[in-house]
Amino acid sequence: MTFALTCENLVKRYDGTAVVDHVGFHIDTGEAYGLLGPNGAGKTTTISMLVGLLRPDEGSVHVGGIDLASDPIAAKRLIGYVPQEIALYPELTARENLRYFGRLYGLGRRRLAVRIAEVLEAVGLTERGDDKVQTYSGGMKRRANIGVALLHEPRLLILDEPTVGVDPQSRVAILDSVEGLVADGMSMLYTSHYMEEVERVCTRVGIIDKGRVVADGTRRELVAELGGTDKVDLVLEGDVDTAAAKLRTVEGVTDAAVTGQNTVRLLAVGGRHLLPALLAAVEGTAQVTGVEVIEPDLEAAFLHLTGSTLRD
Incomplete structure (x- = not known):
């Protein structure tokens, strides 16, 4: 079986100290997987290695069966990444941002026009697509950020704290969009500091602490570790x-x-x-x-x- 994502024995050291210490887990095709951990547990470093922003000192990452180290371009084509920080040009409209990033993805003009319309609809920004991003609320910017990650129709969507710093109404809108993507079969890695979000979105959860995955399973399986x-x-x-x-x-x-x-x-x-x-x-x-x-x-x-x- 080819998993949407497999990472094995990932290690990252700084000044001789392992901040990620032999982390490994997999995400099934069509599965939403939550990665939870307290601050400083190694989540962001792990995600940076999964998307190719950091090279692991040890271990491997495969996306859709493709080795990220040996064929990074092919592997990254399968990933849509939504970082914690907004990665948009505020002076451009949402549609212009999508057009710019779509060309970077290599989408042709006709296909790109179709995808922009589909993505704006998916993230609920069709009516505001021609407004500059700098006029958006924090939640709308985050939805536009998700839209950029969806443009090239990735097989795996990685969302790192997608609702941080947004108002409750925007948070609900983001979660509705994410749930819709999961319902459509999108494979997903989701991190959040809101436990209820992970319980709502994800079918399986990994808990990372002090650089190690200390538990992995469904909600029921993890709760069973308490003795029930x-x-x-x-x-x-x-x-x-x-x-x-x-x-x-x-x-x-x-x-x-x-x-x-x-x-x-x-x-x-x-x-x-x-x-x-x-x-x-x-x-x-x-x-x-x-x-x-x-x-x-x-x-x-x-x-x-x-x-x-x-x-x-």
Whole structure:
């Protein structure tokens, strides 16, 4: 099987210190893959090697089966790269920027005209295509930046923090555009400091910390590394202490503690499935007036694996 991207044992050293230390992962064709890590984890350096801006000290990168080191031009033709910084000419309109970059990509005049119209539609800028980029909001500039990366119909789109510094409305518009590309089968590498974006867009996630990939898998697989323990809060009326003691005996419950005047917090495996047994256990002792099940999420898995939050 030919993957959209494969990197193996990537190493980059500065002053003898490995800031990227044998990083490896792959992206399936048509897959959106999220790369997460705290600041300084090595994400940007890794991406710079994936797109050919930095030469790795060790390791290899293949894009669509093409070795980036031995055939960089062919490999780069398959990549659309959206960097963190806006890479547009502000004095030009969006359409003029697209025309300029399209010629650099080698697109013919007729084909380029078609692609410009398609790209402006894809990123929601058709009506503003003839306005200068310097008049755009931050979110519109980022959408135009994505448009440039899409012009040559790449097989792999790499987006490095595409929503950083934009207002909430623009962020929603960018995510809608990205989701549309994923739905159309675009292979994608996506980094963000917003966990909810990665959960929304990506089917698989790699977590990088201190230059190494410490976990790789689906959201469910990463969360499973926490042991699958849910928190279940039961609000009770009645003998709360006795109810807590009974709840500890339910199979699947690892702990039950009174956390408030009328609340018992349980730690349990498969909390939602245990609810009938939990209700039965307190029957005759207390009445359940409220239930909340708190399942571990990707943020919790990230904290567990790296010891920090995503924005640290």
